[in-house]
Amino acid sequence: MSKMKNTIDPAVNYLLPLAKKAGIETVWDRFAAMKPQCGFGELGVCCRICWKGPCRIDPFGNGPQRGVCGADANTIVARNLARMIAGGAASHSDHGRHIALTLLEVGEGHAPAYRIKDEQKLRSIAEKLNLAPADKDIRQVAKEVALASLEDYSRQNYSIPCNWTKSTMTAERVDKLLDLGIMPHNIDAVIAEIMARTHVGCDADAANILLGGLKGALADYNGMCLSTELSDVLFGTPEPVVTTANLGVLKEDAVNIAVHGHNPLLSEIVCDVALKMNEEAKKAGAKEGINIVGICCTGNEVMMRRGIPLATNYLSQEMAIITGAVDAMVVDVQCIMPAITGVAECFHTEIITTMPVNKITGATHIEFREDSAIDSARKIVELAIDAFKRRDRRKVNIPDYKQTAIAGFSAEAIMAALSKIDAKDPLKPLIDNIINGNIQGIALFAGCNNPRTTHDNNFMTIAKELAKNNVLILATGCGAGTFAKNGLMTQEATEAYAGDSLKAVLTTIGKAAGLNGPLPLVLHMGSCVDNSRAVNVAVTIANKLGVDLDKLPLVASAPEFMSEKAVAIGTWAVALGLPTHIGIVPQIMGSSVVVEFLTEKAKDLLGGYFIVETDPKQAAAKLVAAIKERRKGLGI
Ligand code: BF8
Known part of the structure; x- marks a missing residue:
């Protein structure tokens, strides 16, 4: 068997031998030393939430099938997963809390290092949150938006949804989340609830725990969404910018x-x-x-x-x-x-x-x-x-590798580019091209890298395949980093890899937007919290078409994910109705109930579901099939 490559990044490949020669240990050395990794942990059937344990379930059925307390594999796997989601939601939303608190300080005049950079965005957020900003002083608007955001961390009434989730979803999705009892009312309370219900001797029904996990993931979305939008207020809404990477x-x-x-x-x-x-x-x-x-x-x-x-x-x-x-x-x-x-x-x-x-x-x-x-x-x-x-x-050994990267495609920047084609109805050119099939669908790439697979390779392989199939590509987080470093955020990449009809659309928009050529193959939407920007675009399209998100030919992929935050993001993508691919085998395979819930039952409940596929070419084929299924559903 040939050894899996560590990376396809040429700069890393240049430096790794130098690190080895100098005796410097890297993530790949530590990963190799960790092998074989614990099989119980890989399946998610190891329970460490009380000190009667650790317990682990024998996946082959010969040894223990229950932990000391009686929890079976389904309970253990579901609890472990829900706790990961809580960890991710806590991280993103703590980031959001800092931004909201800073905006409050700015509104009160106590944070001299910061200012309101995008007043127009602040007012439009205030409109969305029903804060009637029209005649108010901008600092007052900042205070009210900050307080409405902080309310999402403090509300005690379970029946009132979080402001940000409610105001950024389709009406149908809001109803669905309320019906399922998974609409968050308070980010911190939802995270605490997950920790409480997964304490020893509490929730032991895997499906019920997973519903708690879905609610936690939506709390994660809420925190990310306010992080993104309030960061734009303080630091400016991104616009396309040409830079370099690697x-x-x-x-x-x-x-x-x-x-x-x-x-x-x-x-x-x-x-x-x-x-x-x-x-x-x-x-x-x-x-x-x-x-x-x-x-x-x-x-x-x-x-x-x-x-x-x-x-x-x-x-x-x-x-x-x-x-x-x-x-x-x-x-x-x-x-x-x-x-x-x-x-x-x-x-x-x-x-x-x-x-x-x-x-x-x-x-x-x-x-x-x-x-x-x-x-x-x-x-x-x-x-x-x-x-x-x-x-x-x-x-000093600086690798001679860097690529041009066009970054900064916020939802606003995409709308601005489209409005150059149709000022009155900017979405029309995009929607027309989705309906006529020139753009088959949209894929959002997100998430991390993981030494379990060749660094950057899954991202690059799947994106090129999807582009060839005329799928428009958006990217955030370390996936965006992969594309920037490896030259996919360029006009040349569009020429080289886009299918003919996608290339024609990207060229029309790019030329209209004054780029003197096509838009880059991959549109950079920002950091991980900025996945909410893609939701923003999707909800705008869904509202315009009068359908919910789970009807759109829209998919997500985290082909090299590793962090709890990425687990939370993937789970809210499913909760919002997206077919969501993951390219690393998740640590849930020890429970048939959990696997079935996330890959099948979720589809009935929410429209979204997980696709697990480690082979990047196969993954691309599955994502294209999911897009085609959505198109068929829409009759296009
Ligand atoms: O939030 S993609 S490795 S840097 S978790 Fe981390 Fe994963 Fe990168 Fe950004 Ni997101």
């Missing part, structure tokens, strides 16, 4: 600062401050001043709003340090490998943690608070400049 964006003659993590509250201020400290960097010998680059979702945030180059995505974050050219890696929350401090010990790189609840042993901690954001950012940039002075030039 590790070749690092510069030998600059102080390279990598911003890594998720929340733009930190990265935006670091970028602002760094711009003002360019001269200090030059005085320290960096001819090109300061070069900020992004990693993971923070990378997406600053790429789409500022055109800052993307260095890399999740799985290759250590590689950025192994170039020897990163002077500081500034991190906030989520998806930061604890391994980075160990790698940084081999170089001069400062790893700077910034959040009180996210510290890493071996890192320098500079606390970042919204009220003193500029001071903290200044200290961070000063540390980076100091580190640059210590850089060992003999250890």
Whole structure:
């Protein structure tokens, strides 16, 4: 059997042998050392929620079929899955809480580092939330929108839906979620409810636990949605911007600062401050001043709003340090490998943690608070400049790989491009082309990378197949990172890979929008929380057609996912009615009830369902089949 490749990223392939030679351990080494991974864990039948255990169910039926308390495989698998969803929802919604609290501070005039950058968006959000903003002062509107968002974390009345989910769905979907009892009323309460119902001796009915999980996933959607929209208010709504991606964006003659993590509250201020400290960097010998680059979702945030180059995505974050050219890696929350401090010990790189609840042993901690954001950012940039002075030039190996990437396709940017074709009815050209089959459907790629499969390969293979089949492609998160690094966010990629009718549509829109050629093959919608942007586009189309989301030829794919957040996202995609592909075998296979619920029963209840397929070509075929089935349902 041939050995699976670690990655198809040329920059990583350049650096891995160098890491090996220098004895630096990477994620792929640790993954290899972990094999064989625990079979019980892989099936999800290991229970560790009380200390009578750990218990595990024998999947072959010879050993124990119940844990010490009597929980069977179905209960155990469902509980484990629901708890993962709660973890994901907690992460996204905590991010959203910080943004909402900051907007409140801005409204009250207490956060000098921040301001309202997109007033029009703020007013349109206030309209959607029924806050009658027309005659109000903009700071008052900010306060009211922030408070309406924070209400989604505090409401105690179970029968009132969360403001954001209710106001961003089709009416039919709202009714369906209410009917099923899975409409969230309060993000924090729903997460707490999952933890409570999965405590030992509580909910033992797998289907009921999964309904709780679906509610948790919708709470996740609510938190993501408000994170995205309020970030646009504070930092600007993305518009298409041309930039570059992959590790070749690092510069030998600059102080390279990598911003890594998720929340733009930190990265935006670091970028602002760094711009003002360019001269200090030059005085320290960096001819090109300061070069900020992004990693993971923070990378997406600053790429789409500022055109800052993307260095890399999740799985290759250590590689950025192994170039020897990163002077500081500034991190906030989520998806930061604890391994980075160990790698940084081999170089001069400062790893700077910034959040009180996210510290890493071996890192320098500079606390970042919204009220003193500029001071903290200044200290961070000063540390980076100091580190640059210590850089060992003999250890610098910047791979000569980078690609052009056109990023920043917010829902608003897509509508603006379409309005160049039909100003009165911007959606018409898109809908007409979906109905006439020039665009067969829309696929949203999301989620992480995972060493269980070749880094970036599933994303690239499936996207090229779908494009060939005239499917319009949207991307977020580390999937977006894959496409940016590997050249699919370019006009050339449209020429090379799009089917003829898709190419013609992308060319018409691109030319009308002044791009002098087609739109890129993959439209970059942003970070993981920005998956809500794709929902925004889908709901607009659904409302226009007068159908619910589960009728649209719209699919989602997380072909290399790994995080609890991705589990939550995939689950809400199903709850919203989307066929949702995952390319990694989920840790649920030990329960036939859970598998059947998520791949079949969910379809009856919600219209959406999971498709599990690890082979990327097969996955593409299944997604195309799901799109065709939807088209047939619509009679198109
Ligand atoms: O939120 S795609 S590895 S960085 S979890 Fe993490 Fe996964 Fe990347 Fe962004 Ni999303």
